[in-house]
Amino acid sequence: MAKSFExxxxxxRSAKFIARKQWVVAGADDMFIRVYNYNxxxxxxxxxAHTDYIRCVAVHPTLPYVLSSSDDMLIKLWDxxxxxxxxxxxxxxxxxxxxxxxxxxDTNTFASASLxxxxxxxxxxxxxxxxxxxxxxxxxxxxxxxxxxxxxxxITGSDDHTAKVWDYQTKSCVQTLEGHTHNVSSVCFHPELPxxxxxxxxxxxxxxxxxxxxxxxxxxxGLERVWAVxxxxxxxxxxxxxDEGTIMIKLGREEPVxxxxxxxKIIWAKHNEVQTVNIKTVGADYEVTDGERLPLAVKExxxxxxxxxxxxxxxxxxxxxVCGDGEYIIYTALAWRNRSFGSALEFVWSSDGEYAVxxxxxxxxxxxxxxxxxxxxxxxxxxxxxxxxxxxxMCSNDFICFYDWAECRLIRRIDVNVKNLYWADSGxxxxxxxxxxxxxxxxxxxxxxxYLDSGNxxxxxxxxxxxEMLHEINERVRTGIWVGDxxxxxxxxxxxxxxxxxxxxTMFHLDRPMYLLGYLAGQxxxxxxxxxxxxxxxxxxxxLIEYKTLVxxxxxxxxxxxxxxxxxxxxxxxxxxxxxRGMPEDALEVATDPNYKFDLAxxxxxxxxxxAIASEVQSESKWKQLGKLAMSAGKxxxxxxxxxxxxxxxxxxxxxxxxxxxxxxxxxxxxxKDQGKNNVAFLCxxxxxxxxxxxxxxxxxxxIPEAALLARSYLPSKVSDIVAIWKNDLNKVNPKxxxxxxxxxxxxxLFEDWQVALAVESNIIQKRGxxxxxxxxxxxxxxxxxxxxxxxxxxxxxxxxxxxxxGDSGLEVPAENGEGQEExxxxxxxxxxxxxxxxxxxxxxxxxxxxxxxTPSA
Numbered sequence: 141m142a143k144s145f146e147x148x149x150x151x152x153r154s155a156k157f158i159a160r161k162q163w164v165v166a167g168a169d170d171m172f173i174r175v176y177n178y179n180x181x182x183x184x185x186x187x188x189a190h191t192d193y194i195r196c197v198a199v200h201p202t203l204p205y206v207l208s209s210s211d212d213m214l215i216k217l218w219d220x221x222x223x224x225x226x227x228x229x230x231x232x233x234x235x236x237x238x239x240x241x242x243x244x245x246d247t248n249t250f251a252s253a254s255l256x257x258x259x260x261x262x263x264x265x266x267x268x269x270x271x272x273x274x275x276x277x278x279x280x281x282x283x284x285x286x287x288x289x290x291x292x293x294x295i296t297g298s299d300d301h302t303a304k305v306w307d308y309q310t311k312s313c314v315q316t317l318e319g320h321t322h323n324v325s326s327v328c329f330h331p332e333l334p335x336x337x338x339x340x341x342x343x344x345x346x347x348x349x350x351x352x353x354x355x356x357x358x359x360x361x362g363l364e365r366v367w368a369v370x371x372x373x374x375x376x377x378x379x380x381x382x383d384e385g386t387i388m389i390k391l392g393r394e395e396p397v398x399x400x401x402x403x404x405k406i407i408w409a410k411h412n413e414v415q416t417v418n419i420k421t422v423g424a425d426y427e428v429t430d431g432e433r434l435p436l437a438v439k440e441x442x443x444x445x446x447x448x449x450x451x452x453x454x455x456x457x458x459x460x461x462v463c464g465d466g467e468y469i470i471y472t473a474l475a476w477r478n479r480s481f482g483s484a485l486e487f488v489w490s491s492d493g494e495y496a497v498x499x500x501x502x503x504x505x506x507x508x509x510x511x512x513x514x515x516x517x518x519x520x521x522x523x524x525x526x527x528x529x530x531x532x533x534m535c536s537n538d539f540i541c542f543y544d545w546a547e548c549r550l551i552r553r554i555d556v557n558v559k560n561l562y563w564a565d566s567g568x569x570x571x572x573x574x575x576x577x578x579x580x581x582x583x584x585x586x587x588x589x590x591y592l593d594s595g596n597x598x599x600x601x602x603x604x605x606x607x608e609m610l611h612e613i614n615e616r617v618r619t620g621i622w623v624g625d626x627x628x629x630x631x632x633x634x635x636x637x638x639x640x641x642x643x644x645x646t647m648f649h650l651d652r653p654m655y656l657l658g659y660l661a662g663q664x665x666x667x668x669x670x671x672x673x674x675x676x677x678x679x680x681x682x683x684l685i686e687y688k689t690l691v692x693x694x695x696x697x698x699x700x701x702x703x704x705x706x707x708x709x710x711x712x713x714x715x716x717x718x719x720x721r722g723m724p725e726d727a728l729e730v731a732t733d734p735n736y737k738f739d740l741a742x743x744x745x746x747x748x749x750x751x752a753i754a755s756e757v758q759s760e761s762k763w764k765q766l767g768k769l770a771m772s773a774g775k776x777x778x779x780x781x782x783x784x785x786x787x788x789x790x791x792x793x794x795x796x797x798x799x800x801x802x803x804x805x806x807x808x809x810x811x812x813k814d815q816g817k818n819n820v821a822f823l824c825x826x827x828x829x830x831x832x833x834x835x836x837x838x839x840x841x842x843x844i845p846e847a848a849l850l851a852r853s854y855l856p857s858k859v860s861d862i863v864a865i866w867k868n869d870l871n872k873v874n875p876k877x878x879x880x881x882x883x884x885x886x887x888x889x890l891f892e893d894w895q896v897a898l899a900v901e902s903n904i905i906q907k908r909g910x911x912x913x914x915x916x917x918x919x920x921x922x923x924x925x926x927x928x929x930x931x932x933x934x935x936x937x938x939x940x941x942x943x944x945x946x947g948d949s950g951l952e953v954p955a956e957n958g959e960g961q962e963e964x965x966x967x968x969x970x971x972x973x974x975x976x977x978x979x980x981x982x983x984x985x986x987x988x989x990x991x992x993x994x995t996p997s998a
Contacts, residue, residue, distance in 0.1 A: 145176055154196045158206075161220075167194030167208055173218070185224050189216060196239045201247050205264075209237035215252055217264065230262055232269050238281045245285070251294055251308075255279030259296055261308060271311060276300045284328045288350070289412065295336060297324030303338045305353070315353045319346055326369045330378070332411065333392050334447040334465075337378065339366030345380055347391070351447065351465055361387050394671045395619075397448045400657035401457030407441065407473065408673055409448035409462065414441045414476065417675065419660065419667065428665070431648065433674040442476040445469065454489045461495070463487040468497060470511070480511040488528030490545050491567060498526045504534060506548060515548050529563030529570075530583060540572070542602070544588075551588055552602035564622035570607070571627050573617040580627065580639070582608040611642035619656040621666075625692070626685040628666055630654060636668070636678060640685060641692035643720055645713070648678050684710055688717055703730070715740070742769060789820045797827060813837070831855055835862070844869050856897040860885045893929050900928045 150169035157164055163184060164176045171191060175184040192211035199206055204221040215230035215237055235256035243249045249270070252260050257276050260269040276298035286293035292309045303317040303324050322342035329336055329350060336348040345366055347357040364383035371378050376394070380387045398408035404419035417436040422428065426435065449464035453473065460473045468484040471477060484497035493509040501522040506515040519534055519541070527533040531542040531551055540558045542551040554572070556579070562571040572579045584605055591603050615637070620629035628638045634650040647666075654668040654676065665677040683705045690699035706714060715731035718724070719740065728740040768791065789812050796804035809824035818841050825833045831854045838847035844866045851858040863883045870878040884891045891897075 143178060143181065145181070147174055148172070151193075153194060156197050156199045156206075158199050165197050165199065165206055167197045169193045171210075173197065173206075173208060173224075175220075175224075185220070187224055189218070189226075190214065193236075195237060198240045198242060198250070200242060201244065203247075207240045207242075207250060209240045209252060211236040213237060213254075215240055215262070228264070228267070230267065230269075232260055232272075233258070235279065238279070239283055241283055241285060243285050244287050245292075251283045251285070253280040253283040253296060255281075255299075257298075259283055259294070259306070273306060273308075273311060275304060275306070276302065281323060281325050282327045286329045286350075287331045288329060288334065293329070295327045295329060297327040297338060297340075299323040301340070303327050303336070305336070317346070317348055317353060317355075319355060319358075320344065322365075325365065325367050328369050328371060330371055330391070331373045332376070334411075335391065337369050337371075339369050339380060341365040343382075345369065349465065359389070363387065394653060395655050396669055396671055396673055397451045398655075398657065398669050398673070399451050399453045399460065400667060401453045401473065402658070402660075403457060404660050404663075404667075405457070405473070406436075406657060406667075406669075406675065407451060407453070407460055408669075409444060409451055410673070412444050412447060414444055414448070414462075415439065416441045419663075419675065419677075428677055430678045431651075431676055433676060436675055442471075450487070452487070452489060454493055454495075455491055456493070461487050461489070470495075480507075486526050488526050488532070490528055490532065491530050491563065491565075492545070494545055496526060496528065496532055496545075498523060498534075504532075506532070506545065517543075517548055525558065527558075527561035529561065530567040530585075533558075533561055542606070549592065550598055550600070550602045552604075552606040553600065554607070560617065560620070562620045562622060562627070564625065564627075566625075569622065569625060569627075571617070571620060571622070571629075573620065576616060577612060577614045578617050578620075578629075579609060580611040580613075580642070582610055584608060611639070613639060613642070613644060615644070618653070621656050621658060623659045623661075623666070623680070623682065624685055625689040628656065628659065628680065630656060630668070636666075638680065638685070640688040640717075641721075643688075643717060645717070647680060681706060681710060684713065687714060691718070691721060691723075787815070789815065789817050793820055793823060802828060809833075832858075839865065854901075856884070856894065856901055859883075896929050904928070 145164065145166075147166050148168045148170050152166050152168045155164055155166040157178075158175075162177055162179050164178050166174050166176075167189065168174070171188055171194060172186060173189040173194065174186045176182065177184055189208050190210035190212050194208055194210050196209045197206055198208075204219055205227075206218045206220065207215060208218065209215045213231070213233050213235065215233075216226050217228040217230070218224050219227045230252070233252065233254040233256050235254050237252050237254045239253045240250055243251065248264050250262055250264075252262065253275075254260070257274065257279055259273040259275045259280060261271055261273075262269050273296075275296050278299035280296050280298050282297040284295050286295070292307055293305055293314065294308055295303055295305050297303045301318070301320045301322060301324060303320075305314040305317070306312070307314050317336070317338060320338065320340040320342050322340050324338055324340050326339035327336070334350040335356065336350050336353075337345060338348065339345045343360055343362070343364060343366065345359040346355060347359070348354065349356055359380075361380075361382070363385050366380060366382055368381035369378065370381070376390045376392050378389050378391055380389070396408055398406060400406045400419075405416060406419065407414060407416045409415075415438050417438055419434065419436070421437060422434055428434065444462050446462065446465040446467050446469065448462045451460060451462050453460050458473055459470050459479065461468055461470045463484055463486065466483055466485060468482055468487045469478055470480040472479060482497060483499055485500065486498040487495060488497075489495050494507060494514075496504055496506045498504050501524060502518055504517045504519065504523060504526060505513055506517065508514045521534075521536045521539075521541075523534045524537055525535040527535070527540075532545055532548070533540055533542050535541075535558045538557060539553055539555045540561075541553045543549060544551055556572060557574050558572055559575055560573040562573070564570070568583050568585065570581045570583055572581065584607070587605050588603050591605075592598070615629075616632040617629045618632060620627060622628075623638075626638050626640045628636070628647075630636045630650060634653065635646050636648045636650055636654075637644050637646050639645075650668075652670055654670050657667045657669050657675070659666045659680070661682050663677075664679055664681050666680045667675060667677050669675050683702055687699050687702045687706060690696070690702060703714065711730050712733045715727040718727040718730060724740055731740060789808065792804070792808050795801075796808060805824045805827055809821050809828070809830075812818070812821035812824060818837060822834055822837055825831075825837065831850070835847050835850055835855060835858060838844070838850060839862075844862070848859065848862045848866050851862045860883050863881055867878045867881050870881070882890050884894050888894045
């Protein structure tokens with residue numbers, strides 16, 4: 141709800157918009173008329189208009205007049221430009237006046253409906269009615285004028301359960317609409333569609349054909365009695381007002397009634413008027429953009445005696461058939477002359493110019509090219525739809541049967557619920573569209589002909605091999621056309637797609653519902669129309685379709701010839717198609733997009749091509765991807781180059797360490813440090829045995845505790861210096877914790893085997909920078925677990941000279957966290973409230989500590 145007005149406590153029986161003033165005028169049972177501004181919600185005017193209930197108010201379309209009718213049997217005319225004074229009273233009815241309405245074709249006259257069973261026609265300025273229609277056996281509740289054409293008609297609804305259509309010039313009843321089982325409370329002619337709508341207190345709304353007066357539909361939404369029906373001009377929407385609420389419905393279909401021939405001439409029907417446009421009239425100086433409305437000059441072709449529900453050109457475009465109201469008329473396309481007509485619920489053309497009509501669910505007639513009836517068929521099932529093309533097809537709700545046009549013999553029955561049917565011009569390809577998917581079939585005419593010519597009997601299923609199922613696509617087709625071996629369609633998701641060989645490609649995303657008209661090969665464009673009759677074109681290269689078709693058929697030589705005529709900007713589309721067909725090598729040759737070409741080269745392990753593309757686009761991610769691929773392929777030089785371009789330091793670390801490239805690791809250490817990648821720099825330095833540099837890196841990174849731990853394990857001579865730095869740093873946060881740190885220079889007794897560790901360090905320091913070759917790996921493989929301190933002590937006990945030469949003594953720099961190696965000291969400063977500290981050694985859970993005041997803990 142947008143807004144709500146509290147008018148009165150009594151019923152409001154009528155309210156109308158006065159759009160040019162932004163007003164709402166309302167009449168109620170308190171006999172007052174009230175006028176509101178519907179933007180500001182202000183009251184504009186309140187006045188007492190009648191002496192009994194006000195039944196209806198009506199607004200003049202152009203003049204400042206409002207009519208009101210009442211149970212006081214009077215009709216009054218009010219002029220708002222004169223201060224809402226009553227300028228005229230119309231007397232003459234002898235019962236309640238239920239409704240008044242202006243004649244849209246002559247706004248100087250209006251009609252009134254009364255419970256005195258009459259309709260009166262009045263002229264503004266005249267006190268007496270022009271004439272009176274004794275309309276019904278009981279009171280008349282409602283009246284409406286016909287607006288759609290030239291007919292001088294009005295319709296009335298009555299308590300006698302009927303509605304009647306009148307010619308107000310001859311004052312005669314044209315038709316009585318019977319069917320309601322209670323009072324008819326609302327009637328209207330729809331302004332756009334050829335229908336009459338009646339609402340009744342029986343709870344139903346009935347839809348009648350405005351020309352044949354046939355009952356088309358009965359709507360019942362279970363909301364008790366119907367009181368009002370409203371429509372919006374230019375729209376298919378209709379609103380129905382009930383006791384219990386309102387319902388909005390849409391009538392008819394949105395798809396425009398239009399057809400295009402092969403030369404680009406379009407004919408469409410707007411109601412009964414037929415118009416034509418020609419796409420080829422768009423000048424060469426106008427640049428046609430995909431998806432934009434074409435500026436087409438509309439030409440009036442003529443009018444149609446029936447209301448067109450479908451309109452179709454025949455194959456050569458000479459004739460157009462219009463079908464509707466249970467009839468068909470065949471016109472010449474150019475001069476719009478009537479050539480033939482007849483009764484038909486549906487009309488279809490054959491591919492050769494013959495045609496068939498469905499007169500009912502049990503009778504189909506076939507006609508020759510010269511409009512003569514050739515055959516009448518009575519199918520053994522209920523024919524709900526028929527389709528033309530190469531074969532004549534008849535559908536029930538559960539299956540479709542195909543017949544040949546010449547003899548009307550059954551060719552094949554297929555059990556599928558058919559929504560639509562599309563034949564290719566070649567006559568051998570067919571699309572069957574259902575509600576959820578579509579199927580592409582191949583029609584084997586030669587097999588069918590030989591089978592029928594041999595005199596073999598045809599059972600109720602037809603010729604088994606008549607159709608070959610090629611593809612099933614799970615998409616709902618809105619409209620479709622064939623161009624060569626390519627099926628173009630738009631789906632329920634508003635995508636314009638084409639399908640070649642079962643492969644679906646999206647051409648464009650549509651911003652609204654559109655309907656395919658056809659394809660002009662000379663322009664390489666497919667054309668669509670929307671419900672507002674706007675024509676839109678999209679580019680689709682026939683050479684592209686031809687190329688894909690040839691590839692599907694395996695004719696690659698001819699396909700390569702066609703490829704030369706396809707513009708470069710479409711080559712990526714070709715490449716994607718080739719890849720989807722399992723031809724990535726060909727796709728790589730055709731592709732132009734560097735990203736896509738790189739992916740194909742990587743997929744095919746064509747590293748040289750991939751490297752050239754990576755060099756061209758200088759993409760870090762591409763260099764990285766290519767580096768990993770080159771490494772896995774054993775192309776280490778290329779891997780190093782790619783990883784360097786990608787600045788993939790961790791990848792380079794893996795590569796250099798795997799091949800034992802000390803020089804590379806040294807360069808990587810410097811690079812990593814420059815890049816701020818301290819973790820990689822540390823690992824490089826550590827692998828090189830540059831423990832001093834590792835220590836300095838930790839200090840520069842403000843990782844002082846880790847520096848102390850590193851020194852304790854590998855550079856005991858530096859521990860005192862680091863402890864001093866650590867104390868100074870920790871003192872800023874927790875002085876007590878800082879005091880708990882022990883310096884081995886001051887408290888060597890707290891550091892087990894301290895002197896031995898210093899001796900080991902001085903012995904191995906000159907050997908730390910030498911690297912054995914990779915071939916000697918096996919000689920060193922078992923030595924990584926040697927504990928140098930333990931080995932040194934055992935050698936001292938045995939009295940041997942300590943010779944810690946690599947390769948001779950079996951001693952070497954221990955690996956990080958090697959078994960038995962002295963591990964780092966970890967100080968928990970937060971928990972040291974009493975001056976003690978826990979030190980976890982490598983040997984397990986043994987705890988060391990001291991309570992002596994002023995004595996640090998190691």
